[in-house]
Amino acid sequence: MRFQHQVIPDIEAFKAQFNFLTNDSFIIKSINGQWRLVSHEGTQEYLEKRNGGDFYNLSFIHADQSFQCDHQEMTQAQLIGSQKIFESNATFNEKSEKDGGVSSTWLNLNKLRSETTWQIDDCHKFNDIEERYIDENGNLNIVNSLNSKMGGAHDSVECIRVYEKVPPGLFLKSIKDEIVGSWRQIAMDGFKEFCQNVEMSDPEAWAPETQLSFSRIKIFNEIQIKHVDVNGNLLKFESAEINEKAKYTGTFFFENSLVTVDQETRTVFNVKDDKLFVTCRKNDHYFVAVYERC
Structure with missing residues (x-):
């Protein structure tokens, strides 16, 4: 009789991973604070498609990100030094109007996701999505995607920015x-x-x-x-x-x-x-x- 080797799963590791993916408290606790950009990919193509203008493009790359978040609301700001140059507020699972579109923010599997949709007509639709999560290195990842539908044609572009947390009072250069x-x-x-x-x-x-x-x-x-x-x-x-x-x-x-x-x-x-x-x-x-x- 031949015995097959049976791999016994690490139940505790599985539980820990499952809890990490499904417990939204992790992202709520971890994302609060100020974050500084360390790398980005695909941003040029995204910004060209986004067409937000020079100021939007500069702040998208150079501004620090700041979050104040609990289980009901999220405040996200862009900072240069201690100065706030942009701020947005969102209540989870509630729709609101934003720049002529409909916007909503919600928690899902330890990710904070915001989506704004512009419905021009039955054949023309645009989605601007921003998703935020903390990776295994403790860095904040912000993924932005822009999706458009014009008639039967679909187009999509995506970029990712990676941030590290800024210790309070840290100044790199005078x-x-x-x-x-x-x-x-x-x-x-x-x-x-x-x-x-x-x-x-x-x-x-x-x-x-x-x-x-x-x-x-x-x-x-x-x-x-x-x-x-x-x-x-x-x-x-x-x-x-x-x-x-x-x-x-x-x-x-x-x-x-x-x-x-x-x-x-x-x-x-x-x-x-x-x-x-x-x-x-x-x-x-x-x-x-x-x-x-x-």
Whole structure:
């Protein structure tokens, strides 16, 4: 009589894997916090198909991701340094209108999935999907896919971004050194709406064709900021003493950012991935401008 070798399954390992896949508490607990991009694949093709514009493309790649999540709701934000440049809120398993489409977010097998559908007519339909999960290395994976149906033709494109968690208070490079130099604007978001709601004394200083110049003057221990037009004319000048003391007004360094406070308007300069992000806020209104080195 021949005896066949019987493989006895590891029941405990199977249970652990099953619980991992079906217990949504893992993603809820693990995803909260701030995440920094470490790699991405397929993003160029996805962004070309998505056609969201220069600002959308830059923030898609360069912004950190931040999550606050429980079993009912999810808040997802894009951060540059400590500055929030975009935020979305979703209640799980509830549909809402978003940019003319219908959006919903839900938990499924330890993944957070959001889907927005635009139904143009019976023959034209678009789906924008974002799925988030934590892999075996503890990294956050965000998979974006765009699916379209036009008549009998179907098209799909997908990309993946991988993020690592950012320890609180981690600064890789000092902005005091990174910001020095000249910068030209490459994208802006929210400026028109900001100007409609907030009185600005110098809107021309933020025009697309203007440049920002930062100089470090060691003898005075300060940073000088110049807004210059295309002809080299000075539009605006500010200076900041190099220290870490927050102020109620003026210009200063705080949390690896350069901050200017003028009455109720706060302007924050952050450098990330060799791009300069400028966030200007007053009350509930804000705009973001992105610059690259000249």
